[in-house]
Amino acid sequence: MEAKYDFARKYRDQILQCSRCGFCQAVCPVFGSTLRPSYNARGKMLLLREVMDGTIELNDELIETLFQCTTCASCFENCPSGVNVPEIIKQVKKDMVHIGSCHPAFKGMNEVLQTHTNIYAENEPKDFGRETNKKAEYVYFVGCVGCYREDESTLATLDLLDRFKVDYTLFDEVCCSGVLEDVGYQINEDLAHKNIDRILATEAKTVITGCPYCFRTFNNKPQYAELREKGVKVIHMSQLVKDFELDVKTDKRVTYHDPCDLGRHCGIYEEPRDTIRKIASDFVEMSHHHVDSLCCGAGGGVRGAFAKNSIAMARRRLREAEEVGAEVVLTECNSCVHNFSNAKLRRHKLRIYNTTEFINELMKEAE
Amino acid sequence: MEIEGFNMPDDLYYEKNHFWARVDGDLVVMGMNDYAQNLAGEIVYIGLPPEGEKLTQGKNFTKIESGKWLGKVFAVVSGELVEVNEELEENAALINEDPYGKGWMFKIRPDNMEELKNLMKDPDEITGWLKAEIAEHGTPS
Numbered sequence: 001m002e003a004k005y006d007f008a009r010k011y012r013d014q015i016l017q018c019s020r021c022g023f024c025q026a027v028c029p030v031f032g033s034t035l036r037p038s039y040n041a042r043g044k045m046l047l048l049r050e051v052m053d054g055t056i057e058l059n060d061e062l063i064e065t066l067f068q069c070t071t072c073a074s075c076f077e078n079c080p081s082g083v084n085v086p087e088i089i090k091q092v093k094k095d096m097v098h099i100g101s102c103h104p105a106f107k108g109m110n111e112v113l114q115t116h117t118n119i120y121a122e123n124e125p126k127d128f129g130r131e132t133n134k135k136a137e138y139v140y141f142v143g144c145v146g147c148y149r150e151d152e153s154t155l156a157t158l159d160l161l162d163r164f165k166v167d168y169t170l171f172d173e174v175c176c177s178g179v180l181e182d183v184g185y186q187i188n189e190d191l192a193h194k195n196i197d198r199i200l201a202t203e204a205k206t207v208i209t210g211c212p213y214c215f216r217t218f219n220n221k222p223q224y225a226e227l228r229e230k231g232v233k234v235i236h237m238s239q240l241v242k243d244f245e246l247d248v249k250t251d252k253r254v255t256y257h258d259p260c261d262l263g264r265h266c267g268i269y270e271e272p273r274d275t276i277r278k279i280a281s282d283f284v285e286m287s288h289h290h291v292d293s294l295c296c297g298a299g300g301g302v303r304g305a306f307a308k309n310s311i312a313m314a315r316r317r318l319r320e321a322e323e324v325g326a327e328v329v330l331t332e333c334n335s336c337v338h339n340f341s342n343a344k345l346r347r348h349k350l351r352i353y354n355t356t357e358f359i360n361e362l363m364k365e366a367e
Numbered sequence: 368m369e370i371e372g373f374n375m376p377d378d379l380y381y382e383k384n385h386f387w388a389r390v391d392g393d394l395v396v397m398g399m400n401d402y403a404q405n406l407a408g409e410i411v412y413i414g415l416p417p418e419g420e421k422l423t424q425g426k427n428f429t430k431i432e433s434g435k436w437l438g439k440v441f442a443v444v445s446g447e448l449v450e451v452n453e454e455l456e457e458n459a460a461l462i463n464e465d466p467y468g469k470g471w472m473f474k475i476r477p478d479n480m481e482e483l484k485n486l487m488k489d490p491d492e493i494t495g496w497l498k499a500e501i502a503e504h505g506t507p508s
Binding site: 108 | 409411412415432433434435436437453456457460
């Protein structure tokens with residue numbers, strides 16, 4: 001019998017491979033903060049079996065369960081059966097959108113990106129007081145969160161680039177739209193073309209991204225293949241900063257949060273740590289680090305659609321920072337910074353920064 | 368009073384960025400009005416600055432967020448921030464549930480109570496203003 005949904009056509013065997021061992025439950029951030037079994041990978045696979053068997057239908061009742069996934073990939077990383085849950089869930093969401101069952105926040109996000117340059121529907125482009133669209137060796141891509149939610153972090157990053165006399169330009173960037181792939185839609189081709197054309201116009205050979213998700217999008221998505229074909233390299237800021245000569249130090253206890261999009265998804269773990277070890281003599285790891293890093297809860301559109309749960313996940317991660325006595329939590333993702341900042345309680349004595357912002361602050365103090 | 372379905376208590380002052388003010392002894396309490404909390408959606412975060420911070424009437428001093436929306440919080444009077452509603456730290460949705468009661472946000476010791484005259488108190492003025500806001504920004508669907 002022909003499978004009714006694309007997820008079943010593509011992934012039936014994998015879904016049936018799930019042995020219901022529950023290893024994924026131990027590492028799922030959504031389950032960890034909600035304790036709802038249906039929200040984690042095992043629960044989702046059980047539901048999808050029922051859908052494939054025709055016992056239940058994909059419909060609005062399953063929106064909360066199936067759309068609530070930060071795409072952190074901890075489940076896949078820990079699955080002894082090799083079930084690629086993130087890819088399966090991505091397809092399930094597309095199937096649900098196809099039948100008209102979508103979380104309104106994600107439907108709204110897709111609609112916003114038809115008419116705006118960013119996911120927040122902000123009309124005014126952010127002015128960081130720098131020249132834009134000039135010819136330069138590097139072009140810096142800020143990303144939506146860096147523009148409209150963590151602009152201070154972005155300003156600090158640009159200050160740092162200026163201090164090190166990096167020849168860069170900003171440009172009239174638009175949302176990379178990569179997040180749409182994770183919430184049931186597709187990358188917005190019009191936005192992708194705008195970014196590509198405007199990057200190429202700067203004649204820059206390297207794009208530096210402040211956002212790991214944009215980094216993944218530019219490097220992996222076929223809509224951005226033209227950049228790669230034209231020899232434009234895309235790097236994350238952490239890969240540039242690791243080569244900076246830093247002569248500032250902190251004696252604060254510092255820990256590092258591996259963003260899922262930089263760590264588990266891209267394998268970039270050591271560059272950020274190399275930088276931190278140059279400036280912090282008291283660097284400690286949280287109990288979950290590197291490939292086992294605990295997700296901050298912001299990814300996969302969860303921060304927009306399930307904000308309370310998202311912040312609960314971030315608070316859970318901050319408890320790990322408290323447990324190691326960290327005074328400073330550094331990370332390399334503005335989405336993580338934003339969610340941690342929202343989750344931080346007054347009693348938390350720690351401060352949260354993007355690494356470049358922290359370095360810039362140390363340099364300002366040293367002046 | 369009720370204006371197009373939104374509760375706007377008569378005994379409060381209202382500020383054009385959608386915050387209310389109430390005199391409580393020698394302090395001024397502030398919060399967000401019913402229309403604004405409706406439009407914002409479920410509030411998930413409000414920044415709680417440290418007590419002692421100096422505020423200026425009409426200037427934003429912290430931020431407030433729902434899922435995707437980011438807003439600014441504007442001081443209703445100039446003065447010293449003396450108390451924050453710590454309940455909002457883990458339950459910012461109180462602002463939605465009870466915007467004039469449990470969802471109060473900040474208490475300010477004003478430099479000059481006369482500044483309250485810069486806020487709206489007259490029911491006709493408040494009604495006209497809010498109706499214009501609703502016409503411009505709509506209501507949640």
